Amino acid sequence: MTPLVKKYFLKLPHASDDDKTPDLERVLAGLRREGLDVVSVPVSVIRKISSTLRENDFEVTATVCMADKPELIDVEPVQPTLRSRSTGIAVDLGTTNIVCSLVDINTGESLAGASETNPQTAIGEDILARIHHCLKPGGLEELRLAAVGAINDIAGRLADKAGIPASGISCACISGNTTMAHLFLGLDPYNICRAPYVPAANRFGMFRAKDLGLNIMPEAPVVVLPNVGSYVGGDVLAGILASGMAERDGISILVDVGTNAEIIVGNRDWLVACAGAAGPALEGGVVNSGMRAAPGAIDRIKIDENHEPSFSVIGDIPPAGMCGSALIDLLSELFRTGLIDGRGKFIPGRTERVVNTEGGPAYKVTENIVFTEKDIENLIRTKAAMYTALTVIISEIGITFSDIESFFVAGTFGEYIAADKAVSIGMLPDIPINKFKLLGNSSLKGAVMALLDLKAVEQIEKIASMITYKELNASAEFMSLYRAAMFLPHTDASLFPSTYKS
Amino acid sequence: MTPLVKKYFLKLPHASDDDKTPDLERVLAGLRREGLDVVSVPVSVIRKISSTLRENDFEVTATVCMADKPELIDVEPVQPTLRSRSTGIAVDLGTTNIVCSLVDINTGESLAGASETNPQTAIGEDILARIHHCLKPGGLEELRLAAVGAINDIAGRLADKAGIPASGISCACISGNTTMAHLFLGLDPYNICRAPYVPAANRFGMFRAKDLGLNIMPEAPVVVLPNVGSYVGGDVLAGILASGMAERDGISILVDVGTNAEIIVGNRDWLVACAGAAGPALEGGVVNSGMRAAPGAIDRIKIDENHEPSFSVIGDIPPAGMCGSALIDLLSELFRTGLIDGRGKFIPGRTERVVNTEGGPAYKVTENIVFTEKDIENLIRTKAAMYTALTVIISEIGITFSDIESFFVAGTFGEYIAADKAVSIGMLPDIPINKFKLLGNSSLKGAVMALLDLKAVEQIEKIASMITYKELNASAEFMSLYRAAMFLPHTDASLFPSTYKS
Incomplete structure (x- = not known):
């Protein structure tokens, strides 16, 4: 696994009459001896190299961003806690809650975790209210700063807990739905909710913390997970990654219920997604x-x-x-x-x-x-909408629930849920209970995976390119199925034999 | 020739129910149709894409940085003057004077030029005074801001003259001596003038205007020409490039006299440099x-x-x-x-x-x-130092003045000088007058060349790697030669036959 950044401990020869290598090139030569050919260095880092070398007897820790072409993003004094630990922050940027985890990106160990209500809720309760708020002058910037401020807040607390400075956090991954990612980056979300429903961008790429206002290591790479159109966000892609469903032969379903509900069906060859507001x-x-x-x-x-x-x-x-x-x-x-x-x-x-x-x-x-x-x-409306969506999507694909090998339950919904109870009220289909797998916060898990291995980011991009989005229209058929599902567990008892049996 | 940046006029299809390509990907697809695969886009540019597309009927001008991997650095409304013109600013950042040229980087045409006294002279008259000033708290930043401020000042005036906004200047190249480059970037020059004379960096690379405080296009690439140790700066490398001496079979001498004097001898296979304070x-x-x-x-x-x-x-x-x-x-x-x-x-x-x-x-x-x-x-001291340095360097190399095919005279010194007069006082050697070539401000010319063609930047790096630096020690031999040169034109008349003849 190649994590997003790596730290190298360098014990360098001193400059002398026989070795007039400049300070920057001296550090790069040290990294080359470690097998790493760094090709670019931001000016802010070049500025600190000379004093850091000389104040630390030419023994320093170099932090290198491994994405794309290796870039030297920090040079700092050697500290016992930092020498062995490269830390990154994974952020599940939810509409309602922001959940963060500070991880050791070499071992995957979680060093500290915390969550906060997304302060954007005070500005606009739901997604639509926030998109509307962006029409006001300064509204988008207000929402952006609210999200960035909350993440900085949490990052500071997590760093404290782990006993490192926040500036020691050397990478970040942001996983959110399409609108949340837009607001975090300061991109106008206006067209996300208006025909023809076109986001400003699907693939955001990688940024530097300082360009986004994140108070971690200034040049830390920040991956903002991509989305697939207006309705399938990076949080869902992270969930697909965390479930492993896109690497399997058998067909899986992933249900991700946060403030919105997304359903993904597929395997290593194909993935179909649909979404709806089901979660509140x-x-x-x-x-x-x-x-x-x-x-x-x-x-x-x-x-x-x-x-x-x-x-x-x-x-x-x-x-x-x-x-x-x-x-x-x-x-x-x-x-x-x-x-x-x-x-x-x-x-x-x-x-x-x-x-x-x-x-x-x-x-x-x-x-x-x-x-x-x-x-x-x-609650019955919610469960009926969920079950109807599941029914419609598998029927459109041309399979039945019995074709499903694994049923992943993710999101806030999937953290504590008892699958058998959800089946008993007719929210989830009546399939063998051991097929249900609770993923917990898979948006956060996927974000952690992206920090731990560059291949995970590639895999997410591959997943994004595989997904076909299906619109679940409020068709007459959908409404008729929905009405039938407004019963505990369902008006058609044959669909829930295990419940009726018990 | 591939200039540092290119502008593309894009007439894009509108978003529709049948084409839900996001705004960013729409622009990238337009560039792909022009044969360009852009791989990264800064967040500041992604932020302006949606509104720029929609306010301009999906017709925009995209500016792409061509160095390394193509990066989209601006999207702006189509304007007649900008559509055809990509502009860049070349900066000769001299110890005493700052000379800038605004050029059309597709044609090489100079659109406007201007110069100013380097405001750093008010803080420290010469290089040593400025390096000393950096020992004071905030001293380095004061010097950095003085240089950056002056360049911004000139850039604003040049843009005005050319009828474009300063934010339309899409690239820059800075050519200066080692200390000037350090001060411009905010790098501590302390070790440049202290044994073992090690700069903070030789190869600076490419930066973004916004990271250096330059008020041109925020994401404009800014090339800061490399140096070779403490005494051979990017200004000299630019001069070597402008002279073409490093592509020739025959041996050339290049004398670059600004505040300091540098001498380069060599051809396509080898280059030897020496330097001394001779210019004031x-x-x-x-x-x-x-x-x-x-x-x-x-x-x-x-x-x-x-x-x-x-x-x-x-x-x-x-x-x-x-x-x-x-x-x-x-x-x-x-x-x-x-x-x-x-x-x-x-x-x-x-x-x-x-x-x-x-x-x-x-x-x-x-x-x-x-x-x-x-x-x-x-003046006699200056000319004697110059002539002695020339004599010593060619004798150390093992050639004579008669082996010289071309003698380039560059720098402030080379702008208006009459070579025959310089020979007549014994400053330059008595070789056939048609071998002398006045380069004018070759530091500026090399900087312009770097804007016009990426290969020129590569060539400068190649030149940098070829150079051997020779220390001209104040040896007994040097002092004896120097004393002999303290005469008009020289105590040894046989060295200046043409002057004695006339």
Whole structure:
């Protein structure tokens, strides 16, 4: 594996009457002895070479960007922690959350991780609001700076945790959807959401941290993962990479549900993608007591024979709400224990846990956390949209769910979800449960892989070039399938034999 | 010839439902149709593509840097003046003067030219003072900004003259001596003048205008010509290139006299260089009424049989002083007409033009312009140093002056000089006068050549790798030869047969 950057420890001969090699060329000669032919050096680095050599007895650490043609991007004093460790930051730049991981790019070890709400949400809650905000003078720059500022913030904290200066982080990879990547780079997203839906760019390439405003090593290479048109972003490509589905013979499905839901079907020879807005109900904000999977979120929940709940909370603190996996658990459990019917309506008189609220009848999880019929309705819409999209896409490809070898579940959605529960409410198809593979934050995982190996970046570009995007039109057929899916688990019982059996 | 940058006029298809190519990829596809495979685009350029395409009906001018791997460095509206013209600025960054030329890099035509006193002279008169100034906190940055500011100033004026915005200047080449290149780039020159005399770098490479503070096209490539150690700078390499001596079979000498004097001897197979501080007397400042070759400078002067002067003035305005060529003329004429003896002393009673001044006896050119015995002494020192250096270097190589096929005279010195006069005072060797070739500002000419053809930059690097530097030690032999040359034209008459003949 060739990581994006490499550090070299150089013990160089001193300049003398017999060796008048200039300082820059002396460092390059040292790297050549290590087998590396560096061909370019930014002026900011040339400026520090002379003093760094002379203040450190000609023993320095050289950082080289390995992408494309080797470039010397830093020369610094030798420090024990830095000598052996090349660090990079992987960024999952989500519409709602920004999740970062600081990794040792030689070993792949995660040194520290953290996440933050994307501060752009305060400017525009969803993608469309943010694209609209860019019409205002300075609006795009405001959004760009919000994202860059948040990443700098997190990078600073992660560096602190790892005991290195932020300026020691020597590379970065940004994985986001098409609009997020545009806003991060300061590219006008106007045409992403307007016919004929053309992004400013698909392949962004590699930049320098200083040109993007990132406060890490100034000349650090920053890979912004490419996208495929307006609807398939780098986050999805990262997920495909992380799943390995594009290297397999058998057909896989990858479902990536963040704020939007994307579905990818394919193998090493072909990949088909479709997308739709399906996620908000699972991320908090739409469902009454929903919240993102963060400390204080209930992530797992069961209902016993007395209709009493038991649950686990992320971070072992008092619960503040429920994340997506708990919402799916709860819907499944309410249905299994007979508290709601197939349409998601509470059956009166079953338990005192069901109370009346402003949102109609609701199941009381705790004094402050309730799950209303309105919430259930939202969640059923989400699961129906997901299942319909899956059905339509495989039918258009001309396969059935039984042809699927692996079913990857990724995104916020895939971090804590119980696949069997998602099947039991008819959100995911009823296939053998061992075919489901939870990827967790595959956008972040793919970004880490891009830092660890240049071949991963090439592979992502290859994946991008393989993808065919299918528009899931709100056709009459789609709407009819969608209506049929608005039932727990489905109006067609034959589609969910394992649920009906249990 | 492949110039450093090329402009392409692109008339692109509009985005449509049938052609959802993103904006960036649309421009790259247009360039591919022109046979150009662009591989990288800076973020600042990606940012302007969408609006530039849409505000100009998808007809734009793309500027591509051709060095190394093609890079798209600007996309702008099509303008008649810009469509056909790619412009670059060549900079002769001299210790005393900065001379710039704005050229059409497709035709080589000079669109405008201008020069300015290097504002660094106000901070430190000579190279050593400036290197010393860099020891002060902020001193290097002060010098860097002075040079960059002056170049920006001139670039703005040249662009105005040519009727283009300064941001339309799409490339630059900087030619200067080793210290000037260091100061321009912000590299510490401390070790240039201290044993073992090691520059921070010999090969600087190519930078972007924005990274150097140049106010031209932000991503414009800026070539800073390389140097060969502390004493042979890019200005000399540019001169060698401009002379063509490194492509010839026959042996040439190139003498480049600016503030310092460099001598190069060689042909296509070998090049030997030596250098020394010989110039100041010819540039003004050292000689009483000396000044640089600028409007108001006497550049040519004769003395008639009545010992009366006649002269021409640059710019046809009242004379303010004498430039190097006039000083050499005048010394030659004073000697030829018998007003001074071989040691440079005025012979009393010959003419009333010789008056007494604070600097001793002096020849009065005008009421305000006098040439003192002290000035003559300085000039004789300069010419003796030059001749001695020439003698020593060819003797060390093992050739004689008769082996020389061409004798190139370059630098400030070479712009207006009369070779026969320089021979007559024993500054240049007494070889057939048609072997002398005046190159003018060959530092600037070489910089222009580097803008017009990438091969010229390669050729300069090849020249740099060929050069052997010889130290002209103040040995006993050198001092003895120097003393012998402190006579007009020389104590050994056999060396200057043509002068003694006339």
